[in-house]
Amino acid sequence: MSILTWTYIIVGITFILYLCIAWVSMVKTTSGFYVAGGGVSPLANGLATAADWISAASFISMAGLISFMGYAGSIYLLGWTGGYVLLALLLAPYLRKFGKFTVPDFVGDRYYSDFARFVALLCAIIVSFTYVAGQIRGVGIIFSRFLEVDVNTGVLLGMAIVFF
Amino acid sequence: MKKDLTGYWKKNLSLLITLLSVWAFVSFGLSILFVEPLNAIRIAGFPVGFWFAQQGAIYVFVILIFVYYFRMKKIDEDFDVQE
Amino acid sequence: MKGITYTQVAQYVVLIIAYLVPAIAISMKITGSVLPQTGFGATIAAGPDSGRYLLDVVNQLNTDLGFAEYTRAFGQGNKSMLDIFCITMALMVGTAGLPHVIIRFYSVPSVRAARLSAGYALLFIAVFYTTAPAIAAVARYSMMKTISGIEYSKAPAWFRNWEKTGLIAWTDKNQNGIIEYFPDAPFAGKPSFTGEKGSYGQELLANTSTDNRNELYIDSDIIVLANPEIANLPPWVIALVAAGGLAAALSTVSCLLLVISSSISHDLYYRLINRNASEKNRLLVGRLMIGLIVCIAGYFGINPPGFVAQVVAFAFGLAASSFFPVIVLGIFSKRVNKEGAICGMITGISFTIFYIVHNKYLGGSPWFFGISAEGIGTVGMIINFLVTLLVSRLTAPPPMEVQEMVENIRFPRGAGASIDH
Structure with missing residues (x-):
């Protein structure tokens, strides 16, 4: 079988798997999509955090960049793992105790100001937006290879899938 | 009963400082500041500084978080503030 | 949140298998070592370089063509120590300040579970991140061996596959039909094909050639995707x-x-x-x-303003310079107040955005001690810390109930379920 056929098969199987899981866990959580409160085991949450963390950038680009940069590529390796030490020691336990849902919530309450909440919100949007832009480029590159189209067409396809 | 929260917080801070010192020493010390002298030493095919920057530091990070988890569990119980 | 959590568990399993299978196969093929993590420090198993350490051979291949030595840290052709330091710091602090990472720790039932979950997360991340440098070194070796100095007509099939996507391109500057690879860009900008074929069947380029000897354009993004093809895996x-x-x-x-x-x-x-x-x-x-x-x-x-990883690197600089300082200070200091936090966030992120835009879009030079745009978040973070502390000191302390709230988040007991809105 050709690479293209295999790609359709394997990508198809994994997508069906995700949809099934999403459907099954959707049925369980009737109280709404955003509810975070408590039921996820540390192990499952650790796995999900890892998937969340390993982005298109780290999957596709990082080894390539290290390959061209040599030692200097360590910035990505150290930076994207060492930050978890800061997160685990300085932020995660306390924000969990605080218990509200978003970062602007913490900033708004801790600094007793709607303006602070707004600034935090603006920062959150700028940061997440920059991050999403990089991801969509990554999806575009994968599509461009596996459907044998131009990268830009791949980006447009990626946008459609992400929105769906 | 009023808990000794000041004592608890001090214990917590001193653990944080110890662990973060190790974190900084491995990542910024061994992997960046002292990478050149360390690269003169070799273990198998790896120059040691290069190995810390691309492998060793990451292993140490994982260990640090688990040490933190177990130490804090103990401290929480000692001061009776666990959940 | 719970809904996507289990889908993400499945996605982790898929991505880690997809990353490890080719890495292990290539590592075994080239060095005979099953673990990629030790494989790239081992000796090459077969071929003309057999018996020599992989990293030594890569170093030599690099220097032969005028690139910096693979394992060498600083010096000619490399980033400065200060720059490496700042980029690493910006990425670390940015990681801890990213909103989508922080909210993950609200999904677990307790403070203790949040700590443990961070440990598991890093453990699973580490499996991936310790494999990446192994892939990088082995890919560098096979890339140099299979393309550099080879006739285009004898180039492997993957080379042409990837040419179609515009992520790899070859311009035969000296008309000898051989792919010659040296440092620096072969032409200005990203490849744009004319749609015509050259005398060897290569895609012709509309870009203006540079006057160095390099003829090969490789986008770093293709290394992972093309690596199994380079190594002839099924x-x-x-x-x-x-x-x-x-x-x-x-x-x-x-x-x-x-x-x-x-x-x-x-x-x-x-x-x-x-x-x-x-x-x-x-x-x-x-x-x-x-x-x-x-x-x-x-x-x-x-x-895009850069490669995928670089676009993303900016998000880290921005997160580092805005959130991290005010959240950490909000927990570890009872004295910082709203005036401090607002001024801190605004100055921190403005400085960082200004520096990045000035460098990447307006053609400015990295004027701040030569720190590149990726690493400037560290400076933005320090500015944020200083401004927040200074302004807080000059203005009134926060109200009593806020100080009590800070006291309260410092110990685990009483953490209920996360409050939904």
């Missing part, structure tokens, strides 16, 4: 890598979009604009914003 492995890449991208994007939509529908629309908004209304606003953000993000996806 077609299903190549397909697996595509599935893994998509799993990685989708798991991250789904969580990010959740953060953006909750930021807008909850924090902006509900908390700040319309306190009486119904649940349905808030979800609709969130949905609409996702659509808008995807479109704008798509535009930048088509016209």
Whole structure:
């Protein structure tokens, strides 16, 4: 079988798997999509955090960049793992105790100001937006290879899938 | 009963400082500041500084978080503030 | 959140298998070592270089063509120590300040579970991150061996496959039909093909050639995707890598979009604009914003300011310079107040955005001690810390109930379920 056929098969199987899981866990959580409160085991949450963390950038680009940069590529390796030490020691336990849902919530309450909440919100949007832009480029590159189209067409396809 | 929260917080801070010192020493010390002298030493095919920057530091990070988890569990119980 | 958590668990499994299978296969093929982590420090198993350490051979291949030695840290052709230091710091602190990472720790039942969960997360991340440098070194070796100095007509099949995507290109400057690879860009900008074929069947380029000897353009993004082809692995492995890449991208994007939509529908629309908004209304606003953000993000996806990892690196600089300082100070100091936090966030992120835009879009030079745009978040973070502390000192301390709240978040007892809005 050709690479293209295999790609359709394997990508198809994994997508069906995700949809099934999403459907099954959707049925369980009737109280709404955003509810975070408590039921996820540390192990499952650790796995999900890892998937969340390993982005298109780290999957596709990082080894390539290290390959061209040599030692200097360590910035990505150290930076994207060492930050978890800061997160685990300085932020995660306390924000969990605080218990509200978003970062602007913490900033708004801790600094007793709607303006602070707004600034935090603006920062959150700028940061997440920059991050999403990089991801969509990554999806575009994968599509461009596996459907044998131009990268830009791949980006447009990626946008459609992400929105769906 | 009023808990000794000041004592608890001090214990917590001193653990944080110890662990973060190790974190900084491995990542910024061994992997960046002292990478050149360390690269003169070799273990198998790896120059040691290069190995810390691309492998060793990451292993140490994982260990640090688990040490933190177990130490804090103990401290929480000692001061009776666990959940 | 819970809904996507289990899908993400499956996505982790897919992506890690997709990453490890080719890495292990290539490591075994080239060094005979099953673990890629030790493999790239081992000796090459077969061929003319057999018996020599892989990294030594890569170093030599690099220096022969005028590149910097692979394992050498600083000096000619490399980043400065200060720059490496700042970029690493910006990425670390940014990681801890990213909203979509922080909210993950609200999904677990207790403070202790949050600590443990961070440990597991890093453990699983480490499996991936210790494999990446092994792939990098082995790919460098096979890349140099299979393309550099080879006639185009004898170039491997993967070379032509990737030529179609515009991520690899060859311009035969000296008309000898041999692919010659040296440092520096072979031509200005990204490749744009004329649509015609050259005398060896290569895609011809419309770009203006530079006057160095390099004839080869390789986008670093293709290394992972093309690596199984470079190593001649069976077609299903190549397909697996595509599935893994998509799993990685989708798991991250789904969580990010959740953060953006909750930021807008909850924090902006509900908390700040319309306190009486119904649940349905808030979800609709969130949905609409996702659509808008995807479109704008798509535009930048088509016209990117750098490689994928670099675009993302900016997000870290911005997170480092805005959130991290005010959150950490908010927990560890009872004295910092709203005036300090607001001034700190604004100065921190403004400085960082200004420096990045000035460097990347307006053609400015890295004037701040030669720190590159990726690492400037560290400076932004320090500015944020200093401004927050200074302004707080000059203004009144926060009210008593806020100080009590800070006291309260410092110990685990009493952490209930996360409060939904």
